[in-house]
Amino acid sequence: MDIMSNTVRKELIQLRRKFHQCAETGWLEFETSIYIIEFLKSQGLDLKYGKSIHGERIGLPSKLKMDAHKMQLTQMKVDFDTSEILEGYTGAVAILDTQRPGPTVALRFDIDALGLEEAKEGHRPFLEHFASKNKGMMHACGHDGHISMGLMLAKSLASQRDQLSGKIIFIFQPAEEGVRGAKSMVDAGILNNTDYILSGHIGFSKKNQVVCGTGGFLATSKLDISFTGKAAHAGAHPELGKNALLAGANCALNLHTLTQFGGGMSRLNVGILMSGTARNVVPDHAHLELETRGETQEINEDLLERVYRMIEASAHMYDVTYETKLMGSAPSYQFVSNEFTQHIKDIFGELDLEIIEGGSLGGSEDITYMLRTVEKKGGHGLFLLFGTDLVAPHHNPRFDFDETVLEQGYNCYMKIVTDLLEI
Ligand SMILES: [Zn+2]
Ligand SMILES: [Zn+2]
Numbered sequence: 035m036d037i038m039s040n041t042v043r044k045e046l047i048q049l050r051r052k053f054h055q056c057a058e059t060g061w062l063e064f065e066t067s068i069y070i071i072e073f074l075k076s077q078g079l080d081l082k083y084g085k086s087i088h089g090e091r092i093g094l095p096s097k098l099k100m101d102a103h104k105m106q107l108t109q110m111k112v113d114f115d116t117s118e119i120l121e122g123y124t125g126a127v128a129i130l131d132t133q134r135p136g137p138t139v140a141l142r143f144d145i146d147a148l149g150l151e152e153a154k155e156g157h158r159p160f161l162e163h164f165a166s167k168n169k170g171m172m173h174a175c176g177h178d179g180h181i182s183m184g185l186m187l188a189k190s191l192a193s194q195r196d197q198l199s200g201k202i203i204f205i206f207q208p209a210e211e212g213v214r215g216a217k218s219m220v221d222a223g224i225l226n227n228t229d230y231i232l233s234g235h236i237g238f239s240k241k242n243q244v245v246c247g248t249g250g251f252l253a254t255s256k257l258d259i260s261f262t263g264k265a266a267h268a269g270a271h272p273e274l275g276k277n278a279l280l281a282g283a284n285c286a287l288n289l290h291t292l293t294q295f296g297g298g299m300s301r302l303n304v305g306i307l308m309s310g311t312a313r314n315v316v317p318d319h320a321h322l323e324l325e326t327r328g329e330t331q332e333i334n335e336d337l338l339e340r341v342y343r344m345i346e347a348s349a350h351m352y353d354v355t356y357e358t359k360l361m362g363s364a365p366s367y368q369f370v371s372n373e374f375t376q377h378i379k380d381i382f383g384e385l386d387l388e389i390i391e392g393g394s395l396g397g398s399e400d401i402t403y404m405l406r407t408v409e410k411k412g413g414h415g416l417f418l419l420f421g422t423d424l425v426a427p428h429h430n431p432r433f434d435f436d437e438t439v440l441e442q443g444y445n446c447y448m449k450i451v452t453d454l455l456e457i
Contacts, residue, residue, distance in 0.1 A: 042186055046440040049073075049182035051164035057147035057173045060209030061094050062103045063124040066145050066181070068110055070206050071126050073185050075114070077192040079128040079204070082224075084118030087127050089221025093214035093256065093361035094122055106168070124208040125215065127224050128188055129201065132455070136200025137229040139454055141447060142404055143184035144210035144233075147173045153431040174433040176236035181206065183443045191451060198455045203228065205404075212256055213364040216400035220407050231408040231415045232450060233401045236439055237428055239421030243388045244446055246379045248417040249369025250394030251402045252301070252327040253334035256362035259285070259345055263354035265311070265318040275316025278354050279309035282320030285348035289324065292340045298329030300337050323361075327398060331366050367402040367417075369393075374414040381453050385445055393419050418446055 056065045071083055094100075104120055125145060152165050152172040159165040166172045188204045205224060209215035225231065239245050261282050266275030286304040293300045302324065309320035326341060328334030342358070349356040369375075369392045382389050395417075405415035422439035426432035 042190065042444070043441050046182050046186050046444060047437050049185055050179050050437060050440055053178040053181045054159055054164050054173050055167050057152075057166040057168055057171045057178070058103070059095070059149050059171050060146045060211055060214055061091065061122040061124055062100065063145050063208045064104065064120055065107055065110070067119050067124045067126055067206070067208070068112060068116055070145065070181065070185065071114065072112055074126065074128040074188055074204070077189050079130055079188060079192055082127040082129070083125070084115075084123045087125060087222050087224055088123050088218045091122065091214070091218045092363070093209065093212050125219065126206045128204040130188070130192055130195060130204070131201045132195050132198045134199040134457070136455055138201040138203065138227055139230040139232065139451055140203040140205055140225060140228045140404070140408070141184065141187065141451070142205040142207055142231065142233040142401060143180040144177045144207050144215070145181050146177055146209050146211050146215070147171050148175060148211055148429060150174050150429070150431050157432055158425070158434050172431065174430060175211065175428050176433075176435055177210065179236045179435065179440055179443070180234075182440055183447065186444055187447050187451070190448065197457055198452075199457050200455045202451060202455070210400055213254055213362040213398055213400040216403040217363065220403050225404060225407050228408050229413045230454060231404050231413065232418070232447060233404070234418035234420055234443060234446070235395070235399070236420050236435055236443065237422055237424055238395060239390065239393060239419045241421055241423045241436060241439075242442070243390055243421035244382060244385070244442065245390045245393035245419035245421070246382055246416070247369045247371065247375045247391055248393045248395055248419055249367060250396055251364070251367040252329060252398045253331045253366035254325060254327045254362070254364050254398040255334060255338050255360065256325045257323070257341065258359045258361050259322040259324070259356060261285070261320040261349060261354045261356050263318045263352065264316070266316040268314045268316055272316055276318070276354050277316050277352050278320040279317035281348045281352040281354045282307055282309050282322055284351060285345055286322060288344050288348070289341060292337060292344065295328070295333050295336070298333050300329065300333050301327040302337065302341070329366065334366070362400075364398050364400040365402045365406055367405050375416060378416060378450055381449055382446065385449060387442060395419075416450075418443075420446065
C-alpha cells in the first residue's frame with residue numbers, strides 16, 4: 035500500500051494551515067467541527083456528531099462566551115444540522131466499516147486551541163498569512179496538525195477500503211486542554227467494542243524521532259471554588275461582614291501544604307485567586323481556580339479529598355459558604371511494554387525514523403480515559419510522540435513546528451492501521 039504521495043504531503047500542510055487559522059478553544063470548536071464534518075462527509079464516511087457523541091460535559095465556557103464566539107462566525111452554508119454543535123457539542127466521530135470481519139481500531143485526534151493571542155512579528159504563521167483569525171485563540175499545542183493528520187488518514191483509508199477488513203473509528207475530540215472532552219465522549223459509548231486505540235502528539239521529542247508508547251501521564255483534577263460571605267462597611271461595622279477574601283487567601287496558602295506523599299509525586303497549584311470590590315468594603319466573594327496532579331490515580335484522589343476538606347475548613351473559619359465545580363479531570367497512565375507495543379516498534383523499523391520506546395509526557399492528557407477504557411476490556415492502546423523542531427515551546431504565543439512532522443505522524447498511523455487491518 036502506498037504510504038505517501040506528494041499530493042498527500044501538500045494536503046496535510048494545507049489542512050494544518052486552514053485549521054491553524056480557525057483556532058478555537060475547548061467546547062467552542064464550532065467552525066473547526068463543521069469543517070471536519072464537511073471534509074469527512076465528502077469521503078463517504080458514516081458520521082456522528084452533536085449530542086450523540088457526548089455524555090456530561092465538564093469545564094464549559096460561560097453562555098456569554100459561547101454566544102460571543104457564535105456571533106463572530108461567518109455564515110457557513112452546509113447541508114447538515116449544526117444547531118447542537120453551536121451549543122458546544124463539538125467534535126466528530128467518523129466510522130469506516132469495511133463490512134469484513136476484523137478488529138475495530140480507533141484513532142483519536144484532539145482539535146482544540148488555546149486561549150492565547152498569537153505572536154505576529156517574526157512569526158511564520160503571521161508572515162505566511164495563516165495566523166489565527168480568532169482574537170485570543172491560537173493553536174499553540176499542535177492540535178491543528180493532529181486534525182490534519184486525522185483527516186488525511188480518513189481520506190486515504192476510505193479510498194483503500196477494498197483492501198481493508200474490520201472497522202476504523204476516527205475520533206475528533208474537543209476540549210483536550212484542561213482535560214475536559216475525552217470523558218464526555220467515552221461516557222457516550224464511542225469506544226464500546228474497540229480493540230485498539232491509537233493517538234499521539236506533535237513535539238515532546240526531537241526531529242525525526244517517534245516515541246512508540248508514552249507513559250508518565252499524571253492523574254489530574256481541575257477545580258473552581260467560590261466563597262461567598264457578606265459585605266459590610268469596613269470602618270463602621272466590620273463585625274457585620276463575613277470575609278470571603280480571607281477564607282480564599284487562607285485556603286490558597288494551606289492548600290499548598292498538601293502535596294506530601296511518600297508513594298509518588300504530586301502537584302497542586304492555585305492559579306487564580308480573585309476577590310474584593312473596594313478598600314473600604316469587607317469582601318463578600320472570592321473565586322479560586324486550582325489543579326491537582328498525582329503520579330498515580332490513588333495519590334490524586336487522596337489529594338483531592340484533602341483539598342475538599344481544606345475548602346470546607348476555610349469556609350468554616352470565616353463563616354462563609356462555598357461552592358466547588360469540577361472543571362476537568364484525567365486519570366494517570368503508565369506505559370507498559372507488551373507484545374503489541376513490541377510489534378509496532380518492529381514494523382516502525384521500516385520507517386525512516388529513530389524509534390524510542392517508552393517516553394514520558396511529564397504532564398496530563400485526557401487520552402488516558404480512552405487508553406484505560408480500551409485496555410480494561412482487553413484491548414490495546416498506544417500513545418505516540420512525533421518529534422519535531424519547535425520554534426518556541428508548546429503553549430507559547432510563538433509556537434510553531436516543522437511541518438514535515440505531519441507526514442511522519444501520518445506514516446506512523448498508516449503503518450499501524452494497515453498492519454492491523456490489511457487483508
Ligand atoms: Zn496543550
Ligand atoms: Zn496538546
